[in-house]
Amino acid sequence: MTKRAPEADTGLAWIKSSYSSNDGPDCVEVAAAPGRVHVRDSKDVTGPALAVAPDAWSAFVTHAVTR
Incomplete structure (x- = not known):
């Protein structure tokens, strides 16, 4: 695992988790x-x-799905 520094534009196609909401703290x-x-x-x-x-x-x- 690596941790990268913040970047303005990574060029990656980010996909928001369907479990994330605009109201809660759990947003991935x-x-x-x-x-x-x-x-x-x-x-x-x-x-x-x-x-x-x-x-x-x-x-x-x-692992997360089976919990």
């Missing part, structure tokens, strides 16, 4: 790129983001 966006899945707070798009390997992201999502 993801963007797929070759060899990485990027994750950020949709309410702070210029803030830091995480980049994880696709297999790590898949494992996380599988």
